[in-house]
Amino acid sequence: MDATLKPRDTRETCEAVKWAAAEYTPLEIIGQGSKRALGRPVQAAHVLDLSDLNGVEVYEPAELVLTVKAGTPIKDVEALVAESGQELSFEPMDYGPLLGEAPGRGTVGGILAANLSGPRRIKAGAARDHILGMEAVSGRGEIFNSGGRVVKNVTGYDLPRALCSSWGTLAVATTVTLKVNPKPETSASFLLAGLSDEDAVKAMCAAMGSSAEVSAAAHLPAGIEGGESRTLLRLEGFATSVDYRFDTLKKLLAPFGSPERIANDASAATWARIRDVQPFAGGRTPVWRISVSPASGAQLVSQLRDKLDLEAFYDWSGGLIWLNCLDGEVHDVPIRAAVADCGGGHATLVRADAPVRASVPVFQPQPDALAALARRVKEQFDPHGILNPGRMASNV
């Protein structure tokens, strides 16, 4: 039997998992299936489709908290909180354009399972910094709650955080509680043109280390969306404060040139393009997402440029590098060697055909002791290995 199971509530989700555990039958967990082209492909006879777990349970703007069913579309959530002048400040990114799929898809559960954060990550934190509580079904077929509905909570282990970025391999989330934040009154970007990668990273790190409260810092080298390189720093908040901080940056970064100011709407559009890796959309060549210490970003790319035919741009003040292998090859070995050489970090293969993602480690391989610990954690949640087997590594 090859079936898609579509539970309508937590109880049915639990029954489905219980059955699969008893049968030792793997399940592929999906919301809208928008991230199937990410990560290692799952080999599972059955699909557990959570898209009917859809709806807001509690939204209390004054408490800055939102509880939704895990299969709720992320765009519905963003629209709802926008009505109250709020937002998810981790700025969830959308992989649709990069992966050649429709934009605007995906569920809250999927965003959290993959810990997808956008440019504001460097100021506001990652997706997992915004999860307060979760109801989930473990691979044992047991419903459990962890965390709570308040920001300040140290009661028990922070399991909701652990379930973020677990790609559905530990438990099936059914309900999640998120922290929401007020949307800034205004936003503007400080643009410097013509900087080299190295100077851009220096300028971004200086800005991040200032009191200007920069909420995003990216660098698009020459050739990425234009003939001249562009370094962008985003300022958000109350209008008087944004103006004031723009001047602060102008003085601080005077040695790097004189800036242009990009106003609200144009600024928002630019940051959405950076967030969703639009410069590399439409192609089929392998794309890597690399996280290193910000100050080493330019050095890493420069090392790799000597060896590979690539294009790259930087977010997170230089610490997040989107790298496109123009020759169509994956080059995992030199890329991961360069990451290690630049102080360590993570290289994740985000765009590649399924057979490639099945054979090349998509996620950064872990040292033995850590990999063994992660495996033990997996076994404690999902002893029969039925939840998204192989999604993260061949044995997890």
Added chain:
Amino acid sequence: MTAIAMPAPDGSVIARRAEIVKALQAIVPGEGVIHDETEMRPYETDGLTAYRQLPLIVVLPETVDQVSRVLRYCHDNDVKVVPRGAGTSLSGGALPLADGVLLSMMKFNRVLDIDYPNRAVVVQPGVTNLGITRAVEHEGFYYAPDPSSQIACSIGGNIAENSGGVHCLKYGLTTNNVLGLEMVLITGEVIRLGGKHLDSEGYDLLGVMTGSEGLLGVVTEVTVRILQKPETARALLIGFPTSEDGGRCVADIIGAGIIPGGMEMMDKPAIHAAEDFVHAGYPRDVEALLIVELDGPEAEVDYLIGRVEAIAKDNKASHLRISESEEERMTFWAGRKAAFPAVGRISPDYLCMDGTIPRKELPTVLARMRELSDKHGLRVANVFHAGDGNLHPLILYDANKPGELDAAEAFGADILRLCVEVGGVLTGEHGVGIEKRDLMTDMFSEDDLKQQQRVKCAFDDKHLLNPGKVFPVLHRCAELGKMHVHKGQLPFPDIPRF
């Protein structure tokens, strides 16, 4: 005697004490192994001083290799280990065990790397919270989480407890400010999590470690994010005729999209105790006093002061002052910062509780707390991190009066149950430890707690690290691992299938 029972000591381990001392001395030479009763005395309690217990032995390692070998020895020989930082836990997280080694990390006291371009500092776990700020403040930087014990508490302990502080509404808790860890498992294996880069792939074990109260591993190195100090800070001191008015004012500030650097509230008993002690100029004729601190660029702070002032007036503020100088701002804070010792002045002893509630429940919770105060016959004063709903009721009692500690503990338990009942949690920043251990079943189901304990099993399947803390019932890992499944028909004929 006190009410919370620790697991019965294992006589066979105590009988092997001399042998264990010898083995540990072979790993940690010199004065790093303490086994004399008088010298062990300072380690018998932490910040929860109602509970005391001499450890079997105290060990103070100086290197990661020593930590690894001590833990491996204890693992191989079934000896329990209680990790300890500065010993400031308010929940008994570092309470020793009669049959356990107390592992003090306070010799790990060096700042290893200050990296301004990456805004990261790498320190050993025994460095104090304030010590990190001290190391970088000459360049205008600081480490944001600021628990009130920051002068004494260690960063390793902050990781264990996921410590907060006055500024965490805006700047986050420890978990939001930690980038990486090096830790040693009970088996002696050394593991590194995170680093100066962000968001490692794989399970977020860094997030699990933070707030795990010393039950999962021993932290040997910490990488934290530092921030540039805000350009300026100003505060408003606002008094209200009722706590409802104060609560509404807090909600309106947040509702206006303003996230203050700090937002603290005190009730009448706390206001009076603080005013009597430090003469901060607090009004005595108000039911609730709010301190709102705005920090950031000068232009922004000045603008927001005006906004908050207007909101306060709309909410019937009966007293309103705005700091015009740094000195005046510090005066506003002086009373709040001295609230605990101020209460200590008017009562021989006090218990400091630590629940979190949804902000809107504050008036209800304060009213119910007054009823509980009558029921238990004890006074209570409240200080409240109003921005994030973290409540610190201080229960006044006299340990020398028979039965008063028991009454105070019963009162405290009732308050925490009340927090859970209104949608909050048992502990916002002090940790479960032993203090709230037996209340965990009021917040979590058996399945909830079992899944948490299974995480413990992945790290420490013999339950040797800090047993008796956090979980009310210790289940053996073999028992937790069992799965009761029965094969058969699909038990869900009604789930749609395609």
